[in-house]
Amino acid sequence: MATGLEWDEFYRLGIEGIDIQHQKLFEIVGRIAVLDAASSTKEDLRHILKELSNYMREHFHDEEIYMRSIGFPEYGYHKELHHEIIEFVNTTVSNSPTLAMIQTKLKFIIKKALIDHIINEDMKIKLYMSQYKPKTDDCTVELN
Numbered sequence: 001m002a003t004g005l006e007w008d009e010f011y012r013l014g015i016e017g018i019d020i021q022h023q024k025l026f027e028i029v030g031r032i033a034v035l036d037a038a039s040s041t042k043e044d045l046r047h048i049l050k051e052l053s054n055y056m057r058e059h060f061h062d063e064e065i066y067m068r069s070i071g072f073p074e075y076g077y078h079k080e081l082h083h084e085i086i087e088f089v090n091t092t093v094s095n096s097p098t099l100a101m102i103q104t105k106l107k108f109i110i111k112k113a114l115i116d117h118i119i120n121e122d123m124k125i126k127l128y129m130s131q132y133k134p135k136t137d138d139c140t141v142e143l144n
């Protein structure tokens, strides 16, 4: 089912580890979007939201390690944005007690927390890489 929340090639940074993690975030979000209120329990929802929040933290952590490894100048600012996103998602989810409410807000959450962040901020990492071309051995970070 198309939800409007799918990964798009436009979001690709060309940094493989980060792109794979972004795709995985879209995949988790897609599963929330198609959860069926009639057959899903609160426990199903709690489980998948926990998965999203855990993976988001893991991804941000890896992205921060990557930024540091290449000497990305906006590292501190970018890290702060990650923190704000986690807070924003947690607040929105805890203020939405039902699956239907979360699904309604999901587009807004994802637009702000994932898509806008990739386009406006993560793309700066891509730009930095393309302009400065650090030595390859400066930026070999294992990303899962």
Ligand SMILES: [Fe+2]
Binding pocket: 063, 078, 082, 117, 121, 122
């Ligand atoms: Fe980021």
